[in-house]
Amino acid sequence: MSMSRTTEHPHDDDLDIAVSSATSAYARRLGSRLRQIRQQKGYSLTAVEMRSEEEFKASVLGAYERGERTIAVTRLMRLADHYEVPLDQMLPGGRSTDDETPAVDLRSPLRLDLTRVARLGGPEGDMLRRQLGLLQTSRQDFNGRIMTVRHDDQIVLAAIFGVRETKIRQRLRELGLLIAG
Numbered sequence: 001m002s003m004s005r006t007t008e009h010p011h012d013d014d015l016d017i018a019v020s021s022a023t024s025a026y027a028r029r030l031g032s033r034l035r036q037i038r039q040q041k042g043y044s045l046t047a048v049e050m051r052s053e054e055e056f057k058a059s060v061l062g063a064y065e066r067g068e069r070t071i072a073v074t075r076l077m078r079l080a081d082h083y084e085v086p087l088d089q090m091l092p093g094g095r096s097t098d099d100e101t102p103a104v105d106l107r108s109p110l111r112l113d114l115t116r117v118a119r120l121g122g123p124e125g126d127m128l129r130r131q132l133g134l135l136q137t138s139r140q141d142f143n144g145r146i147m148t149v150r151h152d153d154q155i156v157l158a159a160i161f162g163v164r165e166t167k168i169r170q171r172l173r174e175l176g177l178l179i180a181g
Helices: 012-041 045-051 058-066 073-083 114-119 122-139 151-161 165-174
Strands: 110-113 146-149
Touching: 012 058, 012 073, 045 058, 110 114, 110 165, 114 122, 122 146, 122 151, 146 151, 151 165
Parallel strands: none
Antiparallel strands: 110 146
């Protein structure tokens, strides 16, 4: 005997709405990430269409970026190949919302005040000083007051502080270690 879904499980419709809402929110975050990467690469939607030999139509890519369409994993893999970006970097991080997407280019270097770093206590301070010492040695840069930290090194700093790469700038600013500019 067949029963209707609402009779059998009256809360299934609520679950479907919640799943649909979560899927839509994720599609918007993924779209925002795709747009961010495309723009970092300096590509317009039309340029991606041309570079991909029309594999990715500008209108469809725009719909992905607006979260209006979901992208299949295989298509996402192909897009990552076109952008020359690792697949995992195409995905949005954590549970952040669109308004948490940093306005600053994550690849821009950080400038740290080494005199303030020297005063930072605790295990984080020790690890940070050790890491920066390794960087100074590898670069043969011993000016002593300011150090520029490039993107790849920021990933290590994020691990030291136990934050996502997108949050390391904010954490260093909170600690008063960043030099504006």
